Amino acid sequence: MSATRFGIVGGGALGGLYGCLLARAGFDVHFLLRSDAEHVRQFGWKIETPLGDFEITDVNVHSSTETMPACDVTVVALKTTQNAILRDLLPGPTSKGGRVLVLQNGLNIERDAAEIVGYERVLGGCCFLCSNKVGPGHIRHLDHGRILFGDYCPSGDQISQYALGLCDDLVKAGIDAKVVADLATARWKKLIWNIPFNGLSVVLNASTQELMESRESSDLARSLMQEVHRAAGACGSMMSEKVIQTTLDVTREMVPYDSSMRIDYMNKRPMEIEAILGNPIRHARAHGCEMPRVEMLYLELLFLDRQNSVLSINAK
Amino acid sequence: MSATRFGIVGGGALGGLYGCLLARAGFDVHFLLRSDAEHVRQFGWKIETPLGDFEITDVNVHSSTETMPACDVTVVALKTTQNAILRDLLPGPTSKGGRVLVLQNGLNIERDAAEIVGYERVLGGCCFLCSNKVGPGHIRHLDHGRILFGDYCPSGDQISQYALGLCDDLVKAGIDAKVVADLATARWKKLIWNIPFNGLSVVLNASTQELMESRESSDLARSLMQEVHRAAGACGSMMSEKVIQTTLDVTREMVPYDSSMRIDYMNKRPMEIEAILGNPIRHARAHGCEMPRVEMLYLELLFLDRQNSVLSINAK
Numbered sequence: 170m171s172a173t174r175f176g177i178v179g180g181g182a183l184g185g186l187y188g189c190l191l192a193r194a195g196f197d198v199h200f201l202l203r204s205d206a207e208h209v210r211q212f213g214w215k216i217e218t219p220l221g222d223f224e225i226t227d228v229n230v231h232s233s234t235e236t237m238p239a240c241d242v243t244v245v246a247l248k249t250t251q252n253a254i255l256r257d258l259l260p261g262p263t264s265k266g267g268r269v270l271v272l273q274n275g276l277n278i279e280r281d282a283a284e285i286v287g288y289e290r291v292l293g294g295c296c297f298l299c300s301n302k303v304g305p306g307h308i309r310h311l312d313h314g315r316i317l318f319g320d321y322c323p324s325g326d327q328i329s330q331y332a333l334g335l336c337d338d339l340v341k342a343g344i345d346a347k348v349v350a351d352l353a354t355a356r357w358k359k360l361i362w363n364i365p366f367n368g369l370s371v372v373l374n375a376s377t378q379e380l381m382e383s384r385e386s387s388d389l390a391r392s393l394m395q396e397v398h399r400a401a402g403a404c405g406s407m408m409s410e411k412v413i414q415t416t417l418d419v420t421r422e423m424v425p426y427d428s429s430m431r432i433d434y435m436n437k438r439p440m441e442i443e444a445i446l447g448n449p450i451r452h453a454r455a456h457g458c459e460m461p462r463v464e465m466l467y468l469e470l471l472f473l474d475r476q477n478s479v480l481s482i483n484a485k
Numbered sequence: 486m487s488a489t490r491f492g493i494v495g496g497g498a499l500g501g502l503y504g505c506l507l508a509r510a511g512f513d514v515h516f517l518l519r520s521d522a523e524h525v526r527q528f529g530w531k532i533e534t535p536l537g538d539f540e541i542t543d544v545n546v547h548s549s550t551e552t553m554p555a556c557d558v559t560v561v562a563l564k565t566t567q568n569a570i571l572r573d574l575l576p577g578p579t580s581k582g583g584r585v586l587v588l589q590n591g592l593n594i595e596r597d598a599a600e601i602v603g604y605e606r607v608l609g610g611c612c613f614l615c616s617n618k619v620g621p622g623h624i625r626h627l628d629h630g631r632i633l634f635g636d637y638c639p640s641g642d643q644i645s646q647y648a649l650g651l652c653d654d655l656v657k658a659g660i661d662a663k664v665v666a667d668l669a670t671a672r673w674k675k676l677i678w679n680i681p682f683n684g685l686s687v688v689l690n691a692s693t694q695e696l697m698e699s700r701e702s703s704d705l706a707r708s709l710m711q712e713v714h715r716a717a718g719a720c721g722s723m724m725s726e727k728v729i730q731t732t733l734d735v736t737r738e739m740v741p742y743d744s745s746m747r748i749d750y751m752n753k754r755p756m757e758i759e760a761i762l763g764n765p766i767r768h769a770r771a772h773g774c775e776m777p778r779v780e781m782l783y784l785e786l787l788f789l790d791r792q793n794s795v796l797s798i799n800a801k
Contacts, residue, residue, distance in 0.1 A: 372688060373788050385787040392781075461777045465708075471701040472689050 172196050173338050176240035176262035178255075180205050182300040183272060184246025185308045187316075187344060189214045189225050194342035199229040199237050201258065206232045208305035218310035220343055234261030242335060245271045245282060248433075249444035252281040259285045268331065270318065272296050274363060274429070275444025276356050276452055279321040292332060293352050294318030295359045315345040319352035326350055357401035358408060362416050363445050365393040367430035368466040371440065371473060378425040381417070389462075391417060396460040400449065403458035434473065437481035442470045488512050489654050492556035492578035494571075496521050498616040499588060500562030501624040503632075503660060505530045505541050510658035515545040515553050517574065522548045524621035534626035536659055550577030558651060561587045561598060564749075565760035568597040575601045584647065586634065588612050590679060590745070591760025592672050592768055595637040608648060609668050610634030611675045631661040635668035642666050673717035674724060678732050679761050681709040683746035684782040687756065687789060694741040697733070705778075707733060712776040716765065719774035750789065753797035758786045 174197040177188035184200070192198040202209060213226035231237045240262040245255065263269060263286045271279045271293045279293040299312040316339065320329050332348045339346035349355050366377050369386060380386040394413045401408060430440045446467040453460055490513040493504035500516070508514040518525060529542035547553045556578040561571065579585060579602045587595045587609045595609040615628040632655065636645050648664045655662035665671050682693050689702060696702040710729045717724060746756045762783040769776055
């Protein structure tokens with residue numbers, strides 16, 4: 170069997186890192202890049218990582234899907250706010266029946282890919298990764314890196330042979346990957362952090378540290394978490410209530426950290442509001458569960474996002 | 486019967502205006518002032534008002550309650566955030582059994598005065614006033630000016646003779662005053678505007694116009710209003726649901742307006758969070774009614790208020 174061929178859609182801190190780890194391990198990796206295409210074609214990738222710094226030259230760089238070969242696995246590593254372009258990007262690399270691995274934040278964000286290539290061909294993954302793009306083709310991986318992934322629509326409670334095989338590939342590349350039978354629960358568990366701390370850090374203009382230091386905001390974070398925990402249960406993802414206290418404790422011990430949503434907001438980029446808040450709200454509602462505080466946070470963020478985009482347009 | 490003697494505690498845009506209207510009408514008015522005391526003593530008050538501009542010279546100005554005579558009515562026209570000093574300010578002017586008229590925003594804010602002089606001696610009023618202090622001793626009254634007031638703890642549903650007599654005095658001075666049998670309902674009705682628009686204007690950094698122009702924030706304002714309306718009902722203040730739509734319509738037609746809380750926040754002054762949100766939340770809870778969205782707004786404001794006071798201290 171020949172080595173798995175990977176297509177990487179999006180060359181940010183996440184797609185760049187995982188793609189290069191796969192390339193270093195000998196997999197046939199094809200990057201679809203936009204702003205960095207020319208730089209990476211000429212100079213390759215430069216990766217700083219606790220796993221051992223390395224460079225990749227002679228990279229398969231594509232500026233368009235037309236030059237991309239059909240891939241076994243196409244990794245979606247864009248922000249969900251760009252998902253509208255998947256309709257143009259996915260048909261090429263998935264033309265011979267390959268799978269799609271969606272490594273994005275939020276809930277049900279696999280659906281955009283699934284509507285294009287079919288639900289049975291989509292896997293999703295939650296990444297626990299601390300990584301930044303510090304320059305064109307230059308990734309600085311700071312810490313962590315685990316991927317919990319699984320079939321978006323598993324048949325039964327079984328982990329598919331396909332997912333197990335993909336996991337072997339990822340692990341061979343030095344990636345801390347693990348297959349889960351229940352992707353939805355993994356996603357809800359991550360949302361218990363993502364919803365309060367992404368949302369409040371924008372609305373209250375504060376770092377996670379500042380949010381944890383004040384009783385009012387940490388109380389607020391806790392009550393948001395309780396809503397998410399209850400909604401997860403209503404949607405069939407039962408978790409011990411202890412996850413709330415544990416998540417708060419871990420957050421209190423974290424280094425001062427700006428959530429991805431806050432970084433997007435400060436840089437006047439669109440925030441992943443629908444993926445992280447809108448989809449969970451709608452999914453929970455469809456299961457008869459309302460999240461009034463989360464919905465309030467959602468509306469506040471939509472308002473701020475709109476004001477931000479007006480400012481951003483005016484500044485151009 | 487000699488003319489009623491009024492003590493005015495607080496010489497801002499509200500106390501200054503009403504006090505001067507009373508003085509112009511021949512009532513014996515004594516102002517307790519802080520920063521403006523010396524200016525007003527020397528130059529008097531200058532009032533611009535749609536009722537006809539006027540000046541008041543030879544003003545009874547006091548810098549301390551020690552020089553104040555006992556008053557028939559002591560008007561509390563401070564911000565509620567300063568209520569801690571009422572313990573020092575009220576005993577003097579109320580020493581001969583006079584009443585206290587509390588003209589402040591919020592709910593149950595009369596309690597601070599009532600604990601000092603006795604519940605039966607306290608009246609409260611809601612002001613619908615557009616007025617600014619534009620310089621020392623200089624008030625610019627722009628629009629409106631109605632006072633709805635009544636006994637804080639009425640005996641039965643009857644309006645007291647005392648309140649009716651006080652209303653006559655206010656009307657004689659050209660003030661659009663009206664006694665209500667049910668002060669609590671008047672206060673809740675005002676909170677239906679004050680809670681969403683004071684709160685959201687700070688958290689979302691927006692004018693009332695901006696809040697009404699966006700669907701997200703006007704939806705959010707509506708859902709906050711619905712919670713306040715329901716809480717009012719639980720506390721015995723029944724209102725037609727139409728008040729919500731009417732209030733939204735009026736707000737949409739208003740000129741761009743900065744709420745008092747937003748002005749305080751921008752000037753790094755403490756906001757009236759307890760009076761306008763904390764007290765209604767606690768009062769509703771005591772009547773078995775939770776307001777999750779209002780409570781979330783409350784916690785957000787407390788966080789921002791604390792951050793603001795830190796910035797304010799660091800700037801000094």
